[in-house]
Amino acid sequence: RLTKFDSPSEGRSNEELETTIRQVIDQALVSEQVIDVFDAAGIKKPDISILSDEFLAELKDYEHKNIALEVMKKLLNDELKARAKTNLVQSKTLLEMLENALKRYQNKILTAAEVMDELIGISKDIVAADSEASEMGLSEYEYAFYTAVANNDSARELMQQDKLRELAVVLTQKIRENATIDWAIKENVRAKLKVIVKRLLRQYGYPPDMQLLATETVLKQAEMIASELTR
Template sequence: MIDKALVTEKVIDVFDAAGIKKPDISILSDEFLLEVKHMEHKNVALEVLKKLLNDEIRSRTKKNLIQSKTLMEMLENSIKKYHNKILTAAEVIEELIHIGKEIHQMDKTPQEMGLSEYEYGFYTAIANNDSAREVMAKEKLRELAVVLFQKVKENASIDWTIKESVKAKLKVIVKRTLRQYGYPPDMQMLATETVLKQAALIAEELSNH
């Protein structure tokens, strides 16, 4: 009955179907992932993991542009391999568990780097290309992220995302700061756009100062 409901994509709560109490943020703990891995009905386990990961990733789209995009691509690629019968349900579950562990680890990174989650959002925006990581040390990128966050916060007014003059000013500030820190010239334009997109995600936080 459960399997049929899932296959026909009826609107059911996958947690109830799996007999799992809807978990909190600790869903990505090793214990929980192990529990899902050993569930008898693999397609139910797959649905549970897919829903959980999708929800977790979507909650991150409000804070971290690059990270959420990367994770969503990983999730979609895994599900696609299952639909194309490249992987079995059990194999995809392994991949989804790996993504769950990645998220768990990613959540620890800002604290390990001594960054707020907002500063870390800026860090991922500028560290998202090979040449920047090769040319600049991690600590330099970290410092740049903190400075960028501060500068954008200082210059972001209320409703700045819809004020072209403010956006233009921020663009100049970001580009100048990247240049001052020796960010690769050929990547500055893309990084500027990414930083401003990241800033737009947390616009409310930025204008509360």
Template sequence: YALCASTGAMNPYRDDIAYFEAVRVWMAKWDAEERAARGLPVPADVELVLRQLTAGAIEAGGVTDLYEAAGIPRPDLSHLDEAFLKKMQEARNPHLAIEALRRLIDQEMRKVTKHNIVRQQSFADRLLELMRKYTNQNLSAAEVIAEMVRMAKEVSADARRGQQFDPPLSEDELAFYDAVAQNESAVTEMGDGKLADIARDLVKALRRNVTIDWVSRDDVRAKLRSTIKRLLAIHEYPPDAQPEAIQLVLKQMETFAEEWSPRQDDR
């Protein structure tokens, strides 16, 4: 469009182009507001640059690459080495480099922990605390980049964590393992292997008892609660930790509601 704006052939498309340009600007604005609502910092210079990049993307002839604008290569979380860390720390705009890496970690974290509320909350809290320290100047730009690269590697490795068990835990089983392993006394008393067995049994039992509308039906939720309680008791899960574990397992189960629904299985 930047090359052809003056030609009359573009007249039929100008309104559409203006519309999408306006949408893009507002999306950038709402993204900044969402960050502020979550307590994440939105430095004035970063917000200004992001808005300028967003508003000017159409004039540049396409979507602006945030990583290129920050002077860093687009990273792959599974292959972050010392060379990449050095490039990040020497970027011509470290604030923008930090924002780019934060967004990448957040996106990858949500993808890797899609059904795992325990790990997702843990990573989100750590990322938030890291950005707070940077905002409060407790960490320099180079230090926060180094910490974020370490965290990025951990997020990438989390997708393979289930392979550490024997037999390996599936993504579903790993999510419920993390739910019952939240209690430190349970981990100490039972060990990882026993908790992994509980997770496997939970997935099998809960999937058998799921109905299409289980989330909104109190009677079905009560049955599921009884099933969870019985399984924990069979495996001798610490009685004092059971109420919290039951609540967390039910909350975890809600993330699978759509995928586990019989309606989905019939398709």
């Protein structure tokens, strides 16, 4: 619960608190370190998930919209940084959504309350993606490959979720069997993996006009998590 979110802490004004939070976020973006925005601003961190409906509702209803927005931006920034290490397509899509929403806010197309709604929507998309992976029975890495091959309309329409899921599981298995920690700099290993990926895409009936792009996306995803797959 946001037990200390009802008033500025330590006697600071709203302006001082907002400035503190902005400085924390700026520092985090420059240093790429995960910094606890609640601790830095003197706000008690909630005991519940930062992406839970309860917390998001409380943040949305917080009286000082600009402060709530800065907190939400920092939380999403940290979340996307973490996801960028494992899921290429998902993190890229969510980051583009975040940047687009903030740009419209900066250009005064959206109010603080409106952009807050959009950021909450992004948070709910994250939760929905996690739920989808769980419902499909996919591991974190299998789901990453699923998003890589399901990243176009024609594939989703032609193959449907079950077949794309099966393809993702097999891709994960084959890449795990054939990848090495330094495979990204070994052209022969990369070439072998490319052949394997292309063959599997054809085997599972992936749309021919999208196979080249899907192959490159899958290889980039594999390169991102190669060290984990080869453990």
